[in-house]
Structure formats: C-alpha cells, structure tokens
Amino acid sequence: MHALLSEILEKSTNEERKNLYSLLEGVKKKQSNHYKTYLAGYLGISSKLINDNTYESIIPNRELIHNPLQIAHGGVTASLIDIAMGSLVHQSLPSTKAAVTSEMNIHYLAKGSGQELRCRSQVLFKSETRWVVKANVFRDDQTIIATATGNFMIIPRKV
Amino acid sequence: MHALLSEILEKSTNEERKNLYSLLEGVKKKQSNHYKTYLAGYLGISSKLINDNTYESIIPNRELIHNPLQIAHGGVTASLIDIAMGSLVHQSLPSTKAAVTSEMNIHYLAKGSGQELRCRSQVLFKSETRWVVKANVFRDDQTIIATATGNFMIIPRKV
C-alpha cells in the first residue's frame, strides 16, 4: 500500500497531494465511525439540524468533487441532496422505522463554484408509508444552484 | 502522508485495506488521466459505446459505494446515471458544443446488490439547444434497480 502511495506521490502536483490528503482523512473518519459511509468521507460532509423541520448538509467545494469543467459534479450535487434529504427523514423517524429513496427530481440551476456547497432540506409531506422532502443547494454567494424533491418510502427497520 | 496512511492501516480490517487500495488505484488513474475526475476514480467506472445511440457505464459494487445498509448508495447510483447520460451526450456532440445537465429524475426500484451495477443510457430526443436522455441501471441478475430521465442544455464549448 505504501508502495502504491509512493508511486502516486512521486508524480503528484501540490494540488494533487492536497486532494489525496483530504481523501485519506475521509477514509480515516469512516474507519473511526465519524462517517457512516465512504461516500460521506469522499464528500467531506458535515450536517446539522437547523430546526424541527430543516436539516443542513455542507461539503467543501474542492477539486475532489469537480467535473472536467472545474465545477461541482452533478453526481456529487445529487449525492449531497440525497444525503441531506434522507438524513432529515431518518433522524425524524422512530427507531423502529427506516426510509428508502423511491424517487428524486433535481433541477440544476447554476454553477457549483465558491468555497462550499450548502444543502437545506425540509419535509413537505408525511404519511405512514411515505414522506416527500424538498431540498435547495446554495453556494457561498447565496445563489441557488439546485432545487430538488424526493419521495421516501417508510419501511420497518430490520433489527 | 505516509504517516497518515500508516495510522489508517494500523487499525484497519482486511476489508478496509481492500477498500483503501481500490481508492488509491482510482486516484492513480485520475493522475494518469485515465479518469477525468476523482468521482470516476472513486466509482471505478468503465464505459463504452454499445451502438450509435446506446452507452454503457459499469461500476463495481464494492463497500466503497455502500450506504449504511450495505447496498449501493442512492447518491452513487445518481452519479453513475449522470455520468452515463452526460457522457453519451458529450461523445455525440460536435467538438464546438458542450452539454450541462439541467434536470434529472430518478426512480429507485430495487436494491443495488451483486457484483456490479450497469447503466445503459439512450437519447430520446435531440434539438439544437436540448437533448433528453433516458437511463436504466441493472444489477448482475438483470433486475432493473433504477430508471431515470435527464434533460441536457447544449451550449457552445469554451475553447
């Protein structure tokens, strides 16, 4: 493993070393259970509940998540949205229930540039078997870069 | 960097070492321009044109892309779909044009389990300014796990 790392470092630019370091930090946080998934580590996500019905997830906008045009990759924005909506639902459900995304609709509105991408999700509708959630993604200058809705099926949690 | 790697390796399980190795291989392929983005390296994606109008992208279904339920993360499936649809559009456009995703709609249908996830995308509609693409994601046993449509705006490519 160290050999592979050396091989990578040998040919790397400063920027690439920085990216790799961020990635390894994410892996470490996954191993220590700070993150529950490698995806969260890759994104470097941090989240918190803003109020009863609003959840915020933030990712640094670094080269690790860019598309070839040097802006946030649409797949990354979709991942941020899915996590922000799903986490809001999960943390609101009783411990006997879980949720799975059944549908997601995203409108991409502006370039994901700046220092970080901030996603705010809110519950629009709740029933026994289904929750509908909306989410907006903003950049530092408060421009909305994506707006989304998601449909979640509520299922019994396997213990 | 080696110190951070050692720290990670020290406490790691075999499975975690395997994940880390795959991740580093992805980084290496990004540096050597085999991949154009870190996201592609993280996903371990491989793609090819099946015929004039059909494009296939495959990712290995490994722990790196799992959600806490040990199945493919919805955000990862969304990323796979976005890449498969966007790549099809880009490789069909003349070199003076580029495409940006303006809208994506995904229905999640079944668990992303098995050895790999395979996404097939097809163009449904083309105009001067807009392409509409569909994509289906399958697992090894040919079960469809997601179906999607995407809307792409065609813009002049900046040179």
Next chain:
Amino acid sequence: MHALLSEILEKSTNEERKNLYSLLEGVKKKQSNHYKTYLAGYLGISSKLINDNTYESIIPNRELIHNPLQIAHGGVTASLIDIAMGSLVHQSLPSTKAAVTSEMNIHYLAKGSGQELRCRSQVLFKSETRWVVKANVFRDDQTIIATATGNFMIIPRKV
C-alpha cells in the same frame, strides 16, 4: 339550458359549433357510462390493451384541447398520460386493489400537432405497494412529443 345553448350558438362560428357538438357528445357518453369521467368525455379518449404490458390511449387533436398557440395544451397531454398510465395499472390489478398516482414526471419534446395524439404506457416495475410506469406520446407522423414516468401507490380497494 336551451336558452344558454341558443345564446352560445347565435354568436358561434362553424368551428365553435363543431367544438360544442364534440363536447356534448362527450357529456352524453359520460351519462351513458361509456366514459367514467367528464375529463374522458372532454378529451374524447379511446383506449385499448395492446399486449400484456402495453396500453394505448388515443385522443383526437381538436381545437377543444388546444392552448392559445393552437397546439395540444400541456395540461391535456399530462391528462392523457395520467389516464394511460393509471388505466394500465388498474386493469392489471386484482379487483381487491386500487392505485393512486403519487408522482409523475413529464418531458415535453415536440409540438402536439396533427390529427390525433397517441399515448403508449408500459409497466417498468411492480411490487406489492408500488408500480412504476412509463409512457410516450406520439403524433401522426410518429414524432414523440412527450415522455413520462409515473409512480403509483397500490392500496386496498374500498368496496
């Protein structure tokens, strides 16, 4: 009622009389239970099962359904799609079950012109509680004018 009809007829063009006649025929077919809804009568819809998994609904493209640009109204196309998808689900379900549309996504692709609009719907996915259906709308010249997906929740039928 006849007075209101006279009043309308007095100032009407030939085209308007034709429209009104079609509308009254739709009302008559609703009363005789040929149609189950006034909407179906307004649209002048006719439907049939093409094969086990494909359902076709056709509406005449007449002024009654036009927007101010003299082409099929987007709301009418949406209605045609909802009916074609929902009818396919209902006629495939056992008599103890019913379905309600929980989500619909429509891409409008080309002008709804020509003699009639033909919608073909197909089931993409079935589970105990949820069906996902796709639909495409074509005009006479076989141009696809809209493509859609719908999500249906399966519920017990109240007797």
Next chain:
Amino acid sequence: MHALLSEILEKSTNEERKNLYSLLEGVKKKQSNHYKTYLAGYLGISSKLINDNTYESIIPNRELIHNPLQIAHGGVTASLIDIAMGSLVHQSLPSTKAAVTSEMNIHYLAKGSGQELRCRSQVLFKSETRWVVKANVFRDDQTIIATATGNFMIIPRKV
C-alpha cells in the same frame, strides 16, 4: 344541436344538469374571450397575481373534474399546475418572448376534496433561455394536495 341537448337532458339527473350548465358557461366564456382555451372553461379557472413573484389560480372542485373515486382527477390537477406556472412565466416575460413547458414534475400528496383547489406558483430561477418554477396546490382546509416544479424554455414570440 338542440336535439342532442334535449336527448342529454331527458335522461339526466339534477347533478348532471348542473354539470352541463357549468360546462356550457365555460364554452360561452371561451367564445367571449374571457377564457383563452376550452380547457380553462372546462376547469372554470380564475387567476390573479398575488405579488411580483407569486401567481394564484383557483378552480371549483365540482363533479366535472372528478375521477371515478369522486375526487379531483390527477390530470386536472396537472392542468391546473401547468396553467398556474405557465401563466406566471408569460405575464412576467416581455412581449417579444414566449415560454414553453419543457418538463414538469408533480408529487400528489393528498385527496383533492373540498370546495375549490388553489394553486400558487413562484419563480425559483430565471435565465435568458430557461425559467424554473414551483407550484403548490391546496384545498379549502389548507392541506397541500400536490407540489410541483416546472422547467420552461424561453423562446422568441412569433408575431
């Protein structure tokens, strides 16, 4: 035409006569240019601008728009949404521009019951070539029965 009307009236219930009367009134308002489309007359829609960025369209919830379960038809709700979103865009555009719906996504949340259905639309995003609009539909008791987003392409208006 009067013969057809008589035929319909002969076998009609009071409720059916009421429906027919409403429908004829809609036709009359279409002829007098109070409504620009027969669809608007069928729906009995009335609209107004609430503020710079919010538009409201209301339809009476009468049998004319019901599905076989005696609640508002999903296609009718879709039509209401399409009209409320499209009208907001059109009345905000300069007279040299027009808009066409390119995509619409609707989540159906609750039964369309009560006296009337009220749709409020708001612009989320504007560019030279594309507007994104959201809409929510409410019933009398303020329950949200549908939430939607729409994508509009801005084109030159043909004079």
